[in-house]
Amino acid sequence: MSSQSEIRILASREELFRASAGEFSTQASAAVSAHGKFTVALSGGSTPKGLYHLLATMPLPWNQVFVFWGDERHVPPDDAESNYRMAQETLLLNVPIPRENILRIRAEEKNAETAASAYAQTLSSFFRLNSGEFPRFDLILLGIGPEGHTASLFPATKALQERRRLVVSNWVEKLHTYRITMTFPVINHAACVMFLVSGSDKAEILEQILENPLAHLPAQNVQPTNGRLLWLLDTAAARKLSPAHPTR
Ligand code: 6PG
Numbered sequence: 001m002s003s004q005s006e007i008r009i010l011a012s013r014e015e016l017f018r019a020s021a022g023e024f025s026t027q028a029s030a031a032v033s034a035h036g037k038f039t040v041a042l043s044g045g046s047t048p049k050g051l052y053h054l055l056a057t058m059p060l061p062w063n064q065v066f067v068f069w070g071d072e073r074h075v076p077p078d079d080a081e082s083n084y085r086m087a088q089e090t091l092l093l094n095v096p097i098p099r100e101n102i103l104r105i106r107a108e109e110k111n112a113e114t115a116a117s118a119y120a121q122t123l124s125s126f127f128r129l130n131s132g133e134f135p136r137f138d139l140i141l142l143g144i145g146p147e148g149h150t151a152s153l154f155p156a157t158k159a160l161q162e163r164r165r166l167v168v169s170n171w172v173e174k175l176h177t178y179r180i181t182m183t184f185p186v187i188n189h190a191a192c193v194m195f196l197v198s199g200s201d202k203a204e205i206l207e208q209i210l211e212n213p214l215a216h217l218p219a220q221n222v223q224p225t226n227g228r229l230l231w232l233l234d235t236a237a238a239r240k241l242s243p244a245h246p247t248r
Contacts, residue, residue, distance in 0.1 A: 007210070007231040009238045013198050016234045017050040020196055023230065024051070024139065025058055027192060031138040032064045039127075041068040041182065043141040043151070044083030047196050051141075052090035062097040066126070070140055071152035071181035072105035074112045074169075082107070105167075105180050112169035112178035119180065120166040134166065134189040142187070142195050148205050148217030150195075151187065152179030155218055159183060184221050192228040195219070200236040207240040 010016040024040070031038040038061070042048065073081045077088075084104045092102055103122055109115035127135035142150045152170055153159055159170035162183040169178045187193060197206055208215040210231070222229065233241075 004227075005229040005231075007233065009233050009235060009241075011235055013050060013234050013236075016196065016198055016232055017054050020051045020194065020232050021054040021058060023194060023232070024055060025060060027139050028060050028065060031191075032061045037064045037066055038139070039066045039068065039135075039137050041070040041137050041140040041190075042083070042087050043070050043143050043196070044072070044086060045143045045145075047143045047198050048141060049086065049090050051196060052087060056091045056094040060095070062095050062101070065097060066101045066103065067092065067097065068103050068123070068137070069105050070142060070187070071179055072107040072115075074107050074115070074178045074180065076108040077104065107180055112180055116165075116167045116169040116180045123166050123186075132164075134185050137186075137190040138192065140182075140187055140190045140193045142193060142219075142222065144195065144197055144202060144205060144209065144219045146201065146205055148209060148215070148219050150219040150222060152181035153184065153218045153221075154179075160218060160221070187222055188224050188227075190224055190227050192230060193222055193224050194230045194232060195222075196232050197237045198234045200239060202237045203240040206233065206237055211242060 008019060010019050028038040069083055072083050075081045077084045105115060105119045107115050123135050129135060144150050147155055149155060154172045157170050157172055159168045159181055162168050163185060165183055166186050167182055170181050171178055209217050209219045
């Protein structure tokens with residue numbers, strides 16, 4: 001069991017999106033040739049929009065691409081806050097992907113736990129899991145929040161401790177809402193986890209995550225057990241990383 005961790009610092013936000021689109025494309029082709037399909041979990045928030053716009057212009061094997069989400073806000077799919085809606089508008093409505101290849105979190109469910117259990121069932125049937133097994137995504141995209149959260153795994157929330165379930169609803173006090181999120185076991189079972197981090201407002205937390213092992217921040221729990229961990233950063237986000245940092 002091994003995991004490779006790699007950090008790449010790109011000269012600009014545009015370069016960051018080009019590099020991440022290149023990775024996405026390379027991994028999609030490799031997965032389709034290796035096992036006939038490419039399974040990817042998208043991230044939400046604002047950072048990946050640039051990547052999704054770029055992917056929409058690229059010739060990808062969309063018939064063999066299966067799209068999932070790492071987390072979702074507890075809102076209907078047409079809500080401005082919806083990660084599904086963002087991905088639809090920036091990517092999925094602009095590419096020839098079969099609708100049945102888009103497996104969204106049904107966050108319109110009144111009870112967030114119902115949405116979480118339903119999505120866990122969606123993963124179990126799609127990946128044909130036996131009890132206790134975890135899905136192996138080809139690629140999981142992640143971002144980080146200002147306090148070190150990733151997906152919807154926020155500091156001091158219950159979901160951080162989950163070791164058995166695939167998807168949970170997670171009450172986030174600071175947002176006064178539930179989120180629906182994949183758990184660390186699912187994230188760490190992926191073949192590749194790719195973080196996209198852009199902007200100087202992320203520099204402080206990124207320094208803590210990558211250079212302070214005692215920080216105990218949620219994003220630090222992303223350690224694929226048998227896969228790649230790829231940090232794609234732009235120079236603004238990486239500005240506080242120590243020069244001694246292996247990648248500079
Ligand atoms: C979400 C995301 C979340 C996001 C970070 C960073 O639903 O918000 O999945 O984990 O990646 O909050 O968000 P920004 O890219 O907007 O800074």
